[in-house]
Amino acid sequence: MTEQAQATPGAAKEIGARRARKEDARLITGQTRWTDSIQVPGLLQMAVLRSPMAHARITRIDVSPALDRPGVLAAFSGRDFADEQGSLPCAWPVTEDMAQPPNPPLAVDEVRYAGDAVAVVVARDRYSAADALEAIEIDYEPLPPVLDLEEALADGAPLVHSDLGTNKCYDFHMPAGDYQAARDRAQAEGGIVMKRRYLQQRLQPSAMEPRAVVVEPIAAAGEFTLYSATQIPHILRLLLAMTTGVPEHKIRVVAPDVGGGFGSKLNLYAEESIALLVARRLGRPVKWTESRSENYQATIHGRGQIQDIEVAATREGRLLGLKVSLVADMGAYLQLITPGVPLLGAFMYPGIYKMDAYDFSCTGVFTTKTPTDAYRGAGRPEATYAIERAMDDLAQELGIDPIELRRQNWIRHEEFPFDTIAGLTYDSGNYEAATDEALRLFGYEELRREQAERRDRGDPVQLGIGISIYTEMCGIAPSRVLGSLSFGGGGWEYASVRMLPTGKVEVVTGASPHGQGHDTTFSQIVADALGVPFDDVELIHGDTKSSHKGLDTYGSRSLAVGGIAITQACGRVIEKARKVAAHLLEAADTDIEFSGGTFRVRGAPESAKTIQEVVLATHLAHDMPEGVEPSLDADATFDPENFSFPHGSHLVAAEVDTQTGFTKIRSYVAVDDCGRVINPLVVEGQVVGGIAQGLAQALYEEATYDADGNLTSGTLADYLVPAAPDVPEITMARTETPATTNPLGVKGIGEAGTIGSTPAVVNAIVDALRHLGVDDVDMPCTPERVWRAIQESSAASA
Amino acid sequence: MIPAQFEYTAPTTVDEAVSALAQGGEEAKVLAGGQSLMPLLRLRLAYPELLVDLNRVAELRGVRDEGDSLVIGAMTTHHTVVRDPLVNQHCALIALATATVADPAVRHRGTFGGSLAHADPAGDLPAVTVALDAEMIATGPNGQRTIPAGEFFADYLTSTLQPGEILVGVRVPKLAGWGFHYEKFNRVAQAWAVVGVAAAVRRANGNIAEARVGLTNMGATPVRARAVESAVQGTQAAPAALHEAASQAAEGTHPPSDLHGQADYRRHLAQVLTGRALAAAARV
Known part of the structure; x- marks a missing residue:
C-alpha cells in the first residue's frame, strides 16, 4: 500500500480483514436453492421453439400437432398472446427521436434473429x-x-423493422469544447491528428448458471410468485407489472442464489414474461430453464461497436482534443438498456487525461442478430480500449515512451477533484502512485531491454509490453444524473437493519448478489458499525417480499451505494440504542459514547451496556425512556452524490510466437485503486475474474455469424471461454485513495479488471510486432489473426 | 439440451453387448465414456433408438502386456491411460497425447476406445494410433478381427467398424529406445487441436534412424506425414535438418477451414509444429 486509508470513526476490526466468503460453503457445494432446483406442486415445464432463421416472415404457424404428443398440456404461438403480451421494455430512450420498435416476447408475424422465440410447449416434464x-x-x-x-x-439496405423505414435507432451527439479548434491548432503548430479504427467484437456472456424462471400463480387471488435467475428482482417486478398488467402488489419476485450474471441477467426477458402469461392462462406453475445453446442465442450479447477515433495532440504529446464516432450494434430489438450502453462509455473516452475538447457521437443500428445490452463494464471497457490503444499508438507516432506520454497528460493527484472534459467530476485518484508501483513490480526497464535484444536477434518469439491505465465510472448512480440522461430509473439503494432480541442482526439490502460476496462484505461493515461478531449478521436479499425495496446489482454499485445505505441504517440503530442505553445507565444521551459494541458513560467507563443488552432491554420494553418506541430497527435509502472512480495501472508482457501467431502472457501486473477496501480477498477475486474476462475479449471470445445470420459460435466448443490454465498468474497490488463522496471511502471494483485488461493485452501484442510492420490486430487476437497480420505486413514491406 | 427418447441397456460382458447391439440394428449406438456422444444426443444431432452402455463391461478396462505389444482395453479411461505404468514405459506417446485431451473432468469419463471409435480427426488419439501402427481389435456377431489403425479411420466421424461390431481394444507395438512427442496447438486448454502432431523418433549415431509422424485435424481422417518420415530418415538429429524435413508436413493433406483456422493456416502450422515435434522427440 503506498497510501493509507483515512481513519474512520470506530474500531475497524472487520473492515479490511481477509474474511473467507460466508456464502461460499453453500454456493460451492450446491446446497442452496437455484431457480432450476425449485420444485412446486403441480409444476409444468415450458420449452421454447426458436427461429432457425435470422429474418423471416411467419406465413403459417400451427402448434396443435404438439398437443397430440405425450405429456403435453398446452402449446402457444405469439398469436395466442398477441393481445396481452405487450412489448419487452427499454428503459433508456437516449434521444427524443430514438426508434423504439415493438419487442414482443413471442414473435407474431416476423422473426428478426436466429433464436427469436416463436412458440412454447408446456408439458408435464422437460423431456416431453x-x-x-x-x-x-x-x-x-x-x-x-x-x-x-x-x-x-x-441507402436501400434491407430493413430489420420495415415500419421504421431505416435501420438507424438513434444518433447521439455530445460535444464538449471546440474540437475543430483543437484539431486546427494541432495542424497549425506542427502537431499530429491521428485517426484509428478499433473494432469491438460481439461477446456472449457465459454465466455459469444459465437463465431460469419459475412462475407460481395463486389463481384465486390473482397473485404470482416469479423465481428467476436474475440480477434485478426489484426492477423485474416493476417491469412485469408494467408489461403484463398484473398489479405490482400481486407480484412477488424472488432471485434465489444466482450463478453469475455479468450484466446478462439485467433485463426483463421474453421467457420471464411468457412464463407468467402461460401460468396465468393455465392457472398452473411453470418452469423454464435455458440450455447453453439457448443462452448463446437468446440471452443478450455484449459490445459490438465500430470505433472511429481521432486524436489531436501537440508534437510534444500534449492532448488537445479527442473525437469519437461510434457505430453501435443494437441487435434486433431494444432490451432494457440496449441503446444506453455506448453512452455509459461516452463519458469515459477521455479516461484519465486532460484535454481541451472532446466530441462524442454514436449511431445505434438495428441488425438481425441477438439484442445487445450491458456486459461487465457496459460501455466503459469499449471506451477504455479505444483511448488506451490510442495512447500507445500516439506514443509510437510521436516517438515518446507510452508511459511518459500518459504521465504528461494524466490528471495529477493534486488536481483532484477534477472536472473532466466529458462533464464528470472525478473525486479522487492517484495515477502516479499506482503506476509507479506497477512499474516497480513489472520490471519495466529490464523488459524493454529484453524486448530490444529479441528484436535485434530476430528471435521467433517476440516480446511486447502493453499498458493500460484506466479509470471508470461506477457505483451507478446519482439519480439526478440518470434523470438527466433520460434513464427511466433512479440510482439509490435501500437497507434495513433489524436487531433481534438475542443481539443477532438481520440486514435487508436492496442489492441482489449473484456471486459477488455481498453477504460477507456487508456483514463486515455491519459488524464494525454495530460492534457485533461477524457471524451474528445475516443478510436478506433478492426477494421482493422480504427485501421489498431496492434497485439491485449492476454497475459495481452494491458496496458504493448499497453498502452506504447499510452504514447509514446502522448509524440510526446506534442513535436509537443510545437513548435506551442512556436511560438504562441513568445518564444523558449526550454523555453516552459508543464503540466496539459497548455504550459507556463518558468519564465513567465502568458504567456500560453492551449493544446486546440494550437490544434485549428494548425487546422486553419493561423500562423504556419516555417517548421512545421499543424498536431499534432502522431503514436508510442512500442516493449517491457522484459516481465512484476506481482506477488502476495494468502492465502486460506478452510473448508472441511469430511462427504460429500464439500469444502467451508472460507477466501481468495489476495495481488497482478502489479506495478503501472492506475485504481484500473479495477485491482480489473481482480483479482476477475481471481480468480473465477482459483478457478473454482480447484473445479468445467472439460471437460469429455466417452469411445467413446464423450464430456459428453457439456452443462452448466454438465460443472459447478461457479456463484456469489459460489465465496467467497475475501480480496484484493496490493503492488506496479513498473516495471523498461516500462515508466509507469505497469505490466499485466489480468491473474494473475487465475494463483495464483488454487494451493492456492487445497493446502488448501490437507492441511485440510493431517492428515487423504490424500496427493493429483485431480482437480476439487469435493465433491465426496474429500470424496473418505478420504475413501481410512482411508481404507489404517486401 | 434435452436428448430425444431412447432405449438403454447396460450389459456386463462383451458377448451380451454384441447381442444387444445386434438386436438394436442400425438404430443402436454404443455408449462408452459419453464425452462425444452425449453432446450429440443433447444437441439432437443424433437420434439413436437404443444405447448399449459398455461402462459395466469389466473386461474392456485396463492395459495388458502381450510381450511385443500392449493391449489397451477400449473402456480404459484417459485418466487411467495417462497414469498406466505399462503405457508410460512402452508407449509413452499415448500417455503424452492423452494428457492433452480436453480437461480433467472429460479425462475421467472419456475412454481410449471411445475416442478412437468416434473417429474425430480433431481428436488427439487417432493420429497417435496411426503413427504407432496400432491395431484395432473389434468384436462382432462374426467373432473378432483386427484392423490396422491406418485402415480404421474411413472418413470424418466414420470408422470401418461394421454395424454390430464393438471396438474392444487396441494393440500397440512396444517401441524400445524411441523418443516421443505430441505437439498440440489449441487456443484454450480444453479445446480441440487446431493442428496436432504425434512424433516418434529413433536415433542412431547422431542421426535419425527412423521416424513416424501422425497429424491431427489435417483432413477428414488422421494422416501419416509420409513425406516427412522419408525426408527425415538418415538425416542429422539437429533442429535445422528436422525443420527442413518438416516443411513437407502438409503434403497430401486436406485440412478443414473453420472458426479456429483456415486451411492454409493449418498447412503452415503443420510444418512448424512437425519441426517442433520431431525436435522434441529427438531431444535436440
Whole structure:
C-alpha cells in the first residue's frame, strides 16, 4: 500500500480483514436453492421453439400437432398472446427521436434473429416438452438478413423493422469544447491528428448458471410468485407489472442464489414474461430453464461497436482534443438498456487525461442478430480500449515512451477533484502512485531491454509490453444524473437493519448478489458499525417480499451505494440504542459514547451496556425512556452524490510466437485503486475474474455469424471461454485513495479488471510486432489473426 | 439440451453387448465414456433408438502386456491411460497425447476406445494410433478381427467398424529406445487441436534412424506425414535438418477451414509444429 486509508470513526476490526466468503460453503457445494432446483406442486415445464432463421416472415404457424404428443398440456404461438403480451421494455430512450420498435416476447408475424422465440410447449416434464417442440409446424418466408453495421446504414439496405423505414435507432451527439479548434491548432503548430479504427467484437456472456424462471400463480387471488435467475428482482417486478398488467402488489419476485450474471441477467426477458402469461392462462406453475445453446442465442450479447477515433495532440504529446464516432450494434430489438450502453462509455473516452475538447457521437443500428445490452463494464471497457490503444499508438507516432506520454497528460493527484472534459467530476485518484508501483513490480526497464535484444536477434518469439491505465465510472448512480440522461430509473439503494432480541442482526439490502460476496462484505461493515461478531449478521436479499425495496446489482454499485445505505441504517440503530442505553445507565444521551459494541458513560467507563443488552432491554420494553418506541430497527435509502472512480495501472508482457501467431502472457501486473477496501480477498477475486474476462475479449471470445445470420459460435466448443490454465498468474497490488463522496471511502471494483485488461493485452501484442510492420490486430487476437497480420505486413514491406 | 427418447441397456460382458447391439440394428449406438456422444444426443444431432452402455463391461478396462505389444482395453479411461505404468514405459506417446485431451473432468469419463471409435480427426488419439501402427481389435456377431489403425479411420466421424461390431481394444507395438512427442496447438486448454502432431523418433549415431509422424485435424481422417518420415530418415538429429524435413508436413493433406483456422493456416502450422515435434522427440 503506498497510501493509507483515512481513519474512520470506530474500531475497524472487520473492515479490511481477509474474511473467507460466508456464502461460499453453500454456493460451492450446491446446497442452496437455484431457480432450476425449485420444485412446486403441480409444476409444468415450458420449452421454447426458436427461429432457425435470422429474418423471416411467419406465413403459417400451427402448434396443435404438439398437443397430440405425450405429456403435453398446452402449446402457444405469439398469436395466442398477441393481445396481452405487450412489448419487452427499454428503459433508456437516449434521444427524443430514438426508434423504439415493438419487442414482443413471442414473435407474431416476423422473426428478426436466429433464436427469436416463436412458440412454447408446456408439458408435464422437460423431456416431453422438448420432444413436442419438433411437432410444431411453421412456414417461414425468408427475408434478407442485416448483418454488417455500415451496410445496414446504407441507402436501400434491407430493413430489420420495415415500419421504421431505416435501420438507424438513434444518433447521439455530445460535444464538449471546440474540437475543430483543437484539431486546427494541432495542424497549425506542427502537431499530429491521428485517426484509428478499433473494432469491438460481439461477446456472449457465459454465466455459469444459465437463465431460469419459475412462475407460481395463486389463481384465486390473482397473485404470482416469479423465481428467476436474475440480477434485478426489484426492477423485474416493476417491469412485469408494467408489461403484463398484473398489479405490482400481486407480484412477488424472488432471485434465489444466482450463478453469475455479468450484466446478462439485467433485463426483463421474453421467457420471464411468457412464463407468467402461460401460468396465468393455465392457472398452473411453470418452469423454464435455458440450455447453453439457448443462452448463446437468446440471452443478450455484449459490445459490438465500430470505433472511429481521432486524436489531436501537440508534437510534444500534449492532448488537445479527442473525437469519437461510434457505430453501435443494437441487435434486433431494444432490451432494457440496449441503446444506453455506448453512452455509459461516452463519458469515459477521455479516461484519465486532460484535454481541451472532446466530441462524442454514436449511431445505434438495428441488425438481425441477438439484442445487445450491458456486459461487465457496459460501455466503459469499449471506451477504455479505444483511448488506451490510442495512447500507445500516439506514443509510437510521436516517438515518446507510452508511459511518459500518459504521465504528461494524466490528471495529477493534486488536481483532484477534477472536472473532466466529458462533464464528470472525478473525486479522487492517484495515477502516479499506482503506476509507479506497477512499474516497480513489472520490471519495466529490464523488459524493454529484453524486448530490444529479441528484436535485434530476430528471435521467433517476440516480446511486447502493453499498458493500460484506466479509470471508470461506477457505483451507478446519482439519480439526478440518470434523470438527466433520460434513464427511466433512479440510482439509490435501500437497507434495513433489524436487531433481534438475542443481539443477532438481520440486514435487508436492496442489492441482489449473484456471486459477488455481498453477504460477507456487508456483514463486515455491519459488524464494525454495530460492534457485533461477524457471524451474528445475516443478510436478506433478492426477494421482493422480504427485501421489498431496492434497485439491485449492476454497475459495481452494491458496496458504493448499497453498502452506504447499510452504514447509514446502522448509524440510526446506534442513535436509537443510545437513548435506551442512556436511560438504562441513568445518564444523558449526550454523555453516552459508543464503540466496539459497548455504550459507556463518558468519564465513567465502568458504567456500560453492551449493544446486546440494550437490544434485549428494548425487546422486553419493561423500562423504556419516555417517548421512545421499543424498536431499534432502522431503514436508510442512500442516493449517491457522484459516481465512484476506481482506477488502476495494468502492465502486460506478452510473448508472441511469430511462427504460429500464439500469444502467451508472460507477466501481468495489476495495481488497482478502489479506495478503501472492506475485504481484500473479495477485491482480489473481482480483479482476477475481471481480468480473465477482459483478457478473454482480447484473445479468445467472439460471437460469429455466417452469411445467413446464423450464430456459428453457439456452443462452448466454438465460443472459447478461457479456463484456469489459460489465465496467467497475475501480480496484484493496490493503492488506496479513498473516495471523498461516500462515508466509507469505497469505490466499485466489480468491473474494473475487465475494463483495464483488454487494451493492456492487445497493446502488448501490437507492441511485440510493431517492428515487423504490424500496427493493429483485431480482437480476439487469435493465433491465426496474429500470424496473418505478420504475413501481410512482411508481404507489404517486401 | 434435452436428448430425444431412447432405449438403454447396460450389459456386463462383451458377448451380451454384441447381442444387444445386434438386436438394436442400425438404430443402436454404443455408449462408452459419453464425452462425444452425449453432446450429440443433447444437441439432437443424433437420434439413436437404443444405447448399449459398455461402462459395466469389466473386461474392456485396463492395459495388458502381450510381450511385443500392449493391449489397451477400449473402456480404459484417459485418466487411467495417462497414469498406466505399462503405457508410460512402452508407449509413452499415448500417455503424452492423452494428457492433452480436453480437461480433467472429460479425462475421467472419456475412454481410449471411445475416442478412437468416434473417429474425430480433431481428436488427439487417432493420429497417435496411426503413427504407432496400432491395431484395432473389434468384436462382432462374426467373432473378432483386427484392423490396422491406418485402415480404421474411413472418413470424418466414420470408422470401418461394421454395424454390430464393438471396438474392444487396441494393440500397440512396444517401441524400445524411441523418443516421443505430441505437439498440440489449441487456443484454450480444453479445446480441440487446431493442428496436432504425434512424433516418434529413433536415433542412431547422431542421426535419425527412423521416424513416424501422425497429424491431427489435417483432413477428414488422421494422416501419416509420409513425406516427412522419408525426408527425415538418415538425416542429422539437429533442429535445422528436422525443420527442413518438416516443411513437407502438409503434403497430401486436406485440412478443414473453420472458426479456429483456415486451411492454409493449418498447412503452415503443420510444418512448424512437425519441426517442433520431431525436435522434441529427438531431444535436440
